[in-house]
Amino acid sequence: MAYTVKFYKGDYLQRQQAANADRAVAYVEHHFNSGASPSAGYAVVVVGSNASSTSRNWGRWYARAVADQFGTQVGGDGGILVGGWAGRGDGNVKHTRMPAVLLEPLFASNPQQADAIRSEAGQAALARILAESIRRFFPDGGLVAFSVGHKYKTSSPNDRGAAMAGGGTEADHAELVLQKAAQLLAAEPAVPTQRMLRVMRGDTLLFETPVDEDATLSWSSERNLLYIADSGDAPAPRALPTAGKAAAPKAAARTAAAAGKAAAAARKTAARGRRR
């Protein structure tokens, strides 16, 4: 199974109705936040006043991932604002029949965060987090609806949202991130996966290995060591085809075949146990 991404345009109600008619499995509207104080900066996701638990959990997961990646806080109630800011934002997502989120990952008005939004690396990181969140919460694939906040409204065609500190607009940069996320989603089929541990440098994945769902992970900054508590029958590491020699130990390659069998069995179990 695979993901298909479609960008919806027009006024917000029409976008949502069109996504409903297309039977999209997930709906994402991308914005950047803005505040009076240049130091304001946190990650938050608006979900509708009628949001399902999937929308809420998806929004919280995304906000936490952005906050961790960019060294900022989550806003709202653990990363989400149910029903928006006293109703503002609610109408952008509450008309969908599928889980929907309105993303406000960083502040366009915060000079440091605006630099990150303008950077290729920042956009790539935001796109990756969004694509990962969709793979995690909608592992069966399907049509994903993307909506660029502010841009392409019939009623207000010149709206581009907030001006970014240092230049550029909220809407143009939200569109760049969504385009990158669409490429990531199209690049790989939708496959439910077990828990994975990943090491990345910038946007490059250096290493990944499955870890037992019950395993405890601990990071030691003294030793620069991420320690996986041995749970006895932990899955064997998996070699990355693109990771190169340094990142793919030979032992990993030798056990990859055995791990593949175990992983396939685990995926079956996971797929059976998953409910939405």
Ligand SMILES: [Zn+2]
């Ligand atoms: Zn906005």
